[in-house]
Amino acid sequence: MAMMNRSGPEAAGLNLPAYSPEQQLPLNGHQITIGRRRHSTGEAPDIDLGRPPEDPGVSHQHALLVQQPDGVWAVVDQDSTNGTTVNGGEEPIQPFVPVPLRDGDRVHVGAWTTITVRRG
Template sequence: MPTCPKGHQSETDDWCEVCGHRMSSAPAPSAAELCPNCGTPREDLAQFCEGCRYNFVTRAGAVSVPQSSLLQPSRRAEGPTGSPTWTATVRVDHDYFARVMAHSEPEDQGLYVPTYSPDLHIPLTRTVITIGRRHQSTGEPPFIDLDSAPEDPGVSHEHALLVQQPDSTWSLIDKGSTNGTTVNGAEDPISPYVPAPLKDGDHIHVGLWTTITIRQD
């Protein structure tokens, strides 16, 4: 059975049926194709967009991600009519940690939450906000980098996205993270790659103890 460059076994020899990565037998791209949904370059004829999981093969799975957001990364999250700006507050949430530990495996009971860490207030200055941890191989950090002390070990490197909508509100997309993403203390995580609408003041829970609250300025 063919093995893709990321180590998955696949019955297909063009794109990996597990991750959508181009197999070694597939023809190399002549030029980088941009995702028509979010503008992310297509990686080696991968089936799915790395940014928003748009399906290049079936041309499905689009979510409302403005292409200009990646082409102009320093642009403020403001509309042409002076839409309000937003801020994400990142904090160590002891109540969320307690809920996580209540459903954890016995081998995880030795984990602990930092006793104190100052809140981080991050202006949302792009229309696509990445949430995760810094890649050790490339050193490239996400916009909301949870790799800084105290590092939350339950957060995936590419955990989730915040995507600003045309009406200036936000949607949350879990990128298939290992431990999932919940909102406002819900027991069940949101579905991976399915946009979840957010409101002013909503709480996003990721990892073991991290809560991110988005607020309209």
């Protein structure tokens, strides 16, 4: 599993959730944060992957979905521990470098989370 190769929780010790409901969130605004809530400060990302079934491979500030000046959305890894890949790529994307997304692209974060981009 490419997402767990860098560091963080050992993939062999993880139990995949029996059920993870699909969520649909509109691409509103110019930026959407992806990560896990920080209980010490109460800081919560727009897409909080710390809720059940929590993905332990997701960093608190894992990635951003950002709207570029031309209206195209891109994903930007925030130097997360386990990286971010697009469309099942073997190598994580470079931190802090926007990667443009098309309709249907899949953004992989953490141990098992996949975010599929759908244009309205």
